[in-house]
Amino acid sequence: MKLPNNGANHKTNRYKLLAIIIAVAALVVLPFCIESGYIKHLIIMACIGTILGMTFSMLYSAGLITLGAAAFYAVGAYTSTVLVMYAGLSFWVALPLTVMISAIMALGFGALFVRNAGVAFVIISLIFAQVIVIAIGQAEFLGGWGGIIGIPRPDSLGPVEFATKHDFYYLILAFLLLVVVVYTALYSSRIGRAWRAIKLSPNLAGTLGINAYRYRLLAYVIGSTTAAVAGCFYAHYFQNITPGAFSGWLSIYVQLYAVLGGLEFYILGPAIGAVIMTFVPEYLRVVKEIEPIITGILLLIIILFFPGGILGTIRNSANVSFEGFDARVKKIKASLTGKR
Amino acid sequence: MFLEVKDLIVHYGKAEVIKGLSLKVEEKEIVTIIGANGAGKTTTLRTISGLKTPSRGEVWFCGGKISGLKAHKIVRLGISHVPEGRKILAPLSVMENLEIGAYLRKDKKEAVAGFKNIFDHFPILNERRKQIAGSLSGGEQQMLAIARALLNQPKLIMMDEPSTGLSPLVVEQMGLIITDINSRGISIVLVEQNARMALNLAQRAYVLEAGKCVLEGEASAMANDQRVKSAYLGG
Numbered sequence: 001m002k003l004p005n006n007g008a009n010h011k012t013n014r015y016k017l018l019a020i021i022i023a024v025a026a027l028v029v030l031p032f033c034i035e036s037g038y039i040k041h042l043i044i045m046a047c048i049g050t051i052l053g054m055t056f057s058m059l060y061s062a063g064l065i066t067l068g069a070a071a072f073y074a075v076g077a078y079t080s081t082v083l084v085m086y087a088g089l090s091f092w093v094a095l096p097l098t099v100m101i102s103a104i105m106a107l108g109f110g111a112l113f114v115r116n117a118g119v120a121f122v123i124i125s126l127i128f129a130q131v132i133v134i135a136i137g138q139a140e141f142l143g144g145w146g147g148i149i150g151i152p153r154p155d156s157l158g159p160v161e162f163a164t165k166h167d168f169y170y171l172i173l174a175f176l177l178l179v180v181v182v183y184t185a186l187y188s189s190r191i192g193r194a195w196r197a198i199k200l201s202p203n204l205a206g207t208l209g210i211n212a213y214r215y216r217l218l219a220y221v222i223g224s225t226t227a228a229v230a231g232c233f234y235a236h237y238f239q240n241i242t243p244g245a246f247s248g249w250l251s252i253y254v255q256l257y258a259v260l261g262g263l264e265f266y267i268l269g270p271a272i273g274a275v276i277m278t279f280v281p282e283y284l285r286v287v288k289e290i291e292p293i294i295t296g297i298l299l300l301i302i303i304l305f306f307p308g309g310i311l312g313t314i315r316n317s318a319n320v321s322f323e324g325f326d327a328r329v330k331k332i333k334a335s336l337t338g339k340r
Numbered sequence: 341m342f343l344e345v346k347d348l349i350v351h352y353g354k355a356e357v358i359k360g361l362s363l364k365v366e367e368k369e370i371v372t373i374i375g376a377n378g379a380g381k382t383t384t385l386r387t388i389s390g391l392k393t394p395s396r397g398e399v400w401f402c403g404g405k406i407s408g409l410k411a412h413k414i415v416r417l418g419i420s421h422v423p424e425g426r427k428i429l430a431p432l433s434v435m436e437n438l439e440i441g442a443y444l445r446k447d448k449k450e451a452v453a454g455f456k457n458i459f460d461h462f463p464i465l466n467e468r469r470k471q472i473a474g475s476l477s478g479g480e481q482q483m484l485a486i487a488r489a490l491l492n493q494p495k496l497i498m499m500d501e502p503s504t505g506l507s508p509l510v511v512e513q514m515g516l517i518i519t520d521i522n523s524r525g526i527s528i529v530l531v532e533q534n535a536r537m538a539l540n541l542a543q544r545a546y547v548l549e550a551g552k553c554v555l556e557g558e559a560s561a562m563a564n565d566q567r568v569k570s571a572y573l574g575g
Contacts, residue, residue: 190443197440200429203391206411207421209444209492 024177031169040165044237046278047172051179051230052250053257053270055223058183060258061192061266062219063199064114065122068129069227069254074246075102075132076228077235078142081151084236086141091154091236095229102228103221110220117202117216129251137243147242154236168237175233179226180267186222187266195219249292253277256295259302262309269311276310341400342367342527343388343419343496348397350380350387350551357383359551360397365496365529370522372530372538372559374572375548381531382424384548385498388529389421390414402495416444418495422502424531427485430474434465434484437473441488451491458487461520479510486517497521498529503537515541535572539563547572 056069079101083094113124137145154162186192197205198212205212235241261269281291306313343365350358358380365371373381386392388399390411399407406414429437445451459466462483482502489497503511522528532538539559547555562568
C-alpha cells in the first residue's frame with residue numbers, strides 16, 4: 001500500500017540511498033587502496049563470512065536457529081570441486097549445477113528438518129553439519145580427511161582471468177551485492193512479512209492463513225543454496241579444501257557474526273560481525289591456542305550484556321539519549337513555569 | 341448448517357480437556373461460550389480454527405468437514421480466530437500488523453480497499469499506523485487484532501475473551517464493535533469470562549463446565565437462569 005510520506009521520511013530515504021551509494025563505491029575502490037595481499041585475502045574471507053552470516057539471519061528471520069550454517073557451505077565447495085575436477089566441467093557450468101544440486105538437497109533435507117522448529121531444529125542442524133563433515137572425511141574419492149588440493153581457479157571470462165585476488169574480490173563482491181539485493185527484496189515482500197509473523201508467533205501466523213512449514217522450508221532452501229554458492233567460490237579461490245575447514249567451529253563463528261553485529265539486523269549485522277570476527281582473531285594470532293576461549297568469552301559477554309549486538313546497542317542507546325534529551329527539556333520547561 | 345461441532349473430544353497429552361462437546365452456530369448469529377477457567381472454552385476455539393486436532397468428533401463448516409485441516413487452510417474457508425493473550429505482533433508497527441493480516445489477499449488493490457475499510461471503521465488505527473503495536477493501549481491492541489481478523493473477509497469470527505484487561509468504558513466500546521461486525525452479516529463466536537456482556541450481545545449461549553456443555557439456550561433466558569446467575573453473574 002502506498003502511504004503518504006511526510007518530508008522527514010523522504011529525507012531519511014535520500015540519506016539512506018546516499019549512504020548505500022558511498023558504501024558500494026568504497027567497496028569497489030577498496031582493493032586499489034590496499035597493498036598487502038594478506039589483507040586482501042582477509043577482506044575476501046570477510047565477504048564470504050558476511051554471506052554465510054546472512055544465510056544464518058535468513059533462517060533466523062523465519063524463526064529457525066541453525067548451528068549448522070557450514071553444512072551447505074561444504075556441500076557447495078565439494079560439489080563444485082567434483083564437477084570441475086572429476087567431470088571436467090568449466091567453473092561457469094559447475095556453478096549453476098551446484099546451485100541446482102544444493103537446492104534440491106536442501107529441499108529434501110529441509111522438508112524433514114523444518115517440521116520441528118525450536119530446539120529440535122537447532123539440534124538437527126548441528127548434527128547434520130557434523131554428519132556432512134564426517135561423511136566427506138570418510139569418502140576416499142573426496143580426498144578423505146586430507147582434502148583435495150589443486151582446485152583450478154575459475155576459467156577466464158573475456159579479459160578477466162581470476163588469477164589475482166583483485167579479480168576474485170570483485171567476483172565475490174558481485175555475489176555479495178546480489179545476495180544483499182535479493183534478501184532485502186525478500187524481507188520487504190509478502191514473503192518477508194510471513195516470515196516475521198512466523199518468527200513472532202507460529203500459531204498466530206497459522207490463524208492468519210500462513211503455512212508456517214512451507215515458509216520455513218523456503219527460508220531453509222534459500223539460505224542453504226546461498227551458503228553453497230559461497231562454498232563454491234571459496235573452493236576455487238582457496239584452491240584446496242579439507243573437511244576440517246567446515247567443522248562445527250565454522251558454524252559457531254557464522255552464528256557469532258550475526259549475533260555480534262545484531263541479530264535483528266539481517267543484512268548489516270552479519271556484515272559488521274564478519275568483518276570484526278575475521279580481522280580481530282587474525283591480529284590475535286599470538287594466542288591462537290586460546291582463541292576458542294576468547295571467542296567463548298566474547299559470545300558470553302554479548303549475550304549477557306549486549307543481547308542486541310553492536311547495532312542493537314547503538315540503536316538502543318540512541319533512543320535512550322533522545323528520551324533523555326526530551327526529559328531534560330521537560331524538566332527545564334517545568335522549572336521555568338514553576339518559577340513563574 | 342453453518343458451523344457444527346459434533347461430539348468433540350480433545351486431549352492435551354493424556355488429559356482429556358473436551359469431553360464430548362456438541363454445538364451449533366447459525367449464519368449471522370452471535371453465539372457465546374461461557375464458563376469458568378479451564379472449562380475448555382479456549383480449547384474449543386483452537387480446535388475449530390485448526391490449531392489443535394481433536395482425538396474424536398468432527399467440525400463441519402458450510403457443508404464441509406474441517407476437523408483435521410491445518411489452521412492456515414481453515415482461515416481460507418472463512419473462519420477467523422482472534423486468539424487470547426498476545427494477539428498482536430508487538431514489535432511491528434500497526435500497519436505491518438495489518439499487512440500481515442491481509443496476507444491472504446494476493447490482489448494489491450483488494451488489500452488497499454481492505455485497509456481503507458478498516459480505517460473507516462477504526463479511525464484510531466489510521467492515526468497510529470506507524471506506531472509500534474506493542475505501545476498501543478489494551479483496547480487499541482484488541483481493535484488491531486479484530487481488524488486484522490476482518491481483513492481475511494471471514495464469514496465467522498471467533499473471539500477469545502476480547503474484554504479481558506480492558507476498562508469498563510472500553511469493554512462497552514468493544515461491545516459496539518462486535519454488534520457492528522455482526523450487523524455486516526458476519527457470525528460471531530464469543531468466548532468470555534465477562535458473562536454479563538456476552539449474554540447481552542449474543543442470541544444463544546452455551547455454558548461449559550469441565551469440558552462438557554451443561555446448559556444451552558437463548559442468551560436472554562440464560563441471563564435470568566438462577567444457576568447461571570449464581571455461578572457466572574455474581575448472584
